[in-house]
Amino acid sequence: MPTRRFLFTILIVSIAAGSHAQQITCANWKFFRAPHRWVNFGASGIDRARSVVGGVSADPSAITHGFVRESDGTYHYYRVPNSTSTSFLHRSNLGVNVGFYSDSAYITHGLVVSGTNYVTVDYPGETVTELTSINKDGTIIGFHQNPGSGTFRVKNGVFQDINYPGSNSTLAASINDNGVIVGTFYDPIDSTNHGFILQNGAYTRLDNPKADRENGTRLKDLNNSGGIVGWYYVGPIGHSFIYKNGVFADIDPPNANYTLVSGMNDLGDVVGTTNLPSGYVMFTAHCQ
Numbered sequence: 001m002p003t004r005r006f007l008f009t010i011l012i013v014s015i016a017a018g019s020h021a022q023q024i025t026c027a028n029w030k031f032f033r034a035p036h037r038w039v040n041f042g043a044s045g046i047d048r049a050r051s052v053v054g055g056v057s058a059d060p061s062a063i064t065h066g067f068v069r070e071s072d073g074t075y076h077y078y079r080v081p082n083s084t085s086t087s088f089l090h091r092s093n094l095g096v097n098v099g100f101y102s103d104s105a106y107i108t109h110g111l112v113v114s115g116t117n118y119v120t121v122d123y124p125g126e127t128v129t130e131l132t133s134i135n136k137d138g139t140i141i142g143f144h145q146n147p148g149s150g151t152f153r154v155k156n157g158v159f160q161d162i163n164y165p166g167s168n169s170t171l172a173a174s175i176n177d178n179g180v181i182v183g184t185f186y187d188p189i190d191s192t193n194h195g196f197i198l199q200n201g202a203y204t205r206l207d208n209p210k211a212d213r214e215n216g217t218r219l220k221d222l223n224n225s226g227g228i229v230g231w232y233y234v235g236p237i238g239h240s241f242i243y244k245n246g247v248f249a250d251i252d253p254p255n256a257n258y259t260l261v262s263g264m265n266d267l268g269d270v271v272g273t274t275n276l277p278s279g280y281v282m283f284t285a286h287c288q
Contacts, residue, residue, distance in 0.1 A: 024242055024249035026270070026287040031253070033281055034067070035075060043069075043282040044099075045090040045221070045263035046271040052263075052284065053097055055087035066099055066113070080111065080118060088113070090133045090174065090221075090263070098131035098140060110142055123152060123159060133174040133221075141172045141181060151183070164196055164203060172198075174221040182206075182219040182228055195219035195230055208232040208241055208248055221263045227287075229264045240272060242287050253283055 034041035038056035045053045050071035057064040064085035066078040079086045080101040088099040088111075097113040110121035110129040123129045123144035131142040141162075143151045151172045153160045164170045164185035172183040181198040193216030195206040208217045211232035219230040227244040229251070240251040240261035251261050253274045261272035268288050273280060 024244060024247055024287055026242070026249075026251050026285045028286040029253055029283060030285070031274075031276065031281045031283045032069075032073070040064075041067075041282060042273055043262060043271045044088060046265045046269055046284065047091045047095070048093045048265050048267060049095075050265070050267075050269055050284070051091060051095075052271050052282070053088035053091040053099075054282070055085075055099075057085075066097065066111075068097065078113060078116075086111065089131065092134050092136060093177075093266070094136060096134055098134045098142075100130040110140075112140070121154065123150075132172065135175050135179070136177045139175055139179065141175045143171055153181070162198070170196075173219060176222050176224050178224060180222060180226075182222045182230075184216075184218040192216035193218055195228075197222075197228070206243065208243075210234065210239070210241075210248075210250075220261065223264050223266045223268075225266060227264055227268065229261045229270055231260055240270075242270065249287070251285065251287065253285065 034056045037058050039059055041056045043052050043054040052069040054067055055064045056067050064087055066086045066088035068076045083101040083103055086101040088097045091097050099111045100108050101111050102108045108128040110131040112119045121131060126144040127146040129144045131140050134140045139155045141153050151162045151170050153162055162172050167185040168188055169186035172181050175181045183196055184193050185196055186193055192213055195217040197204040197206055211217045212234055215233035217230060217232050219228055222228045229242050232239050238258050238260050240259045241248050242251055251270060253259055256274040256276055258275040261270050263271045269284055269286050271284050273282055
């Protein structure tokens with residue numbers, strides 16, 4: 001994961017929640033695939049209107065298109081003109097999508113799409129920029145690489161590097177409307193990944209107590225009421241969780257054996273991808 005130097009106050013809190021304290025439950029599971037011809041797909045984010053965004057392609061070598069799936073199941077597709085791939089990673093409550101696209105020279109650009117209009121955002125001097133989240137005031141977070149690597153926050157064209165102190169690899173994944181950021185950092189001392197929360201310049205480390213040492217914890221999204229979703233692994237199997245008010249709870253779709261949740265809205269709706277006996281599908285659920 002990318003990394004850059006930036007100085008913040010460190011606050012590390014060890015958090016563990018026993019199973020007896022889990023009071024968060026998920027229900028109203030809805031499973032769906034992309035329409036016919038799109039054989040590869042992935043859901044990345046969900047807004048308050050329950051519109052889901054992500055990327056689809058017709059086969060592994062085909063051009064990827066970003067998509068918006070409305071709550072009624074209607075799909076809209078988007079491709080930056082002449083791009084070799086376009087993907088959405090997040091959708092704000094104002095309907096603004098962020099992600100990335102690659103041009104014919106194989107340079108990857110950060111992407112902001114509002115309606116049918118798009119804006120390119122490139123970290124200075126880099127050939128790869130991807131935007132992972134945007135909030136209501138237009139603050140964006142993302143990462144860059146080649147020739148360097150790092151994660152950043154940008155507003156009005158001003159870039160600010162983010163790096164968890166002591167880590168050589170930090171990835172900011174989401175920013176909410178209050179300016180709180182969540183993500184993942186790699187600790188070179190214990191050789192594993194940890195989740196982090198960045199609020200008012202202070203870092204809080206957040207680890208799911210079920211995560212194995214090799215893969216650790218990865219935080220993917222948060223909403224405006226402080227709910228967080230992320231991943232952890234037990235061996236090769238991916239699991240997902242929601243964390244709120246000091247409580248961890250697994251997100252386990254019925255009959256699924258591998259689940260990666262990627263987004264959550266302010267209503268407690270989550271979105272992700274899971275493996276059912278019938279194959280991989282996207283899904284939404286409501287967690288409270």
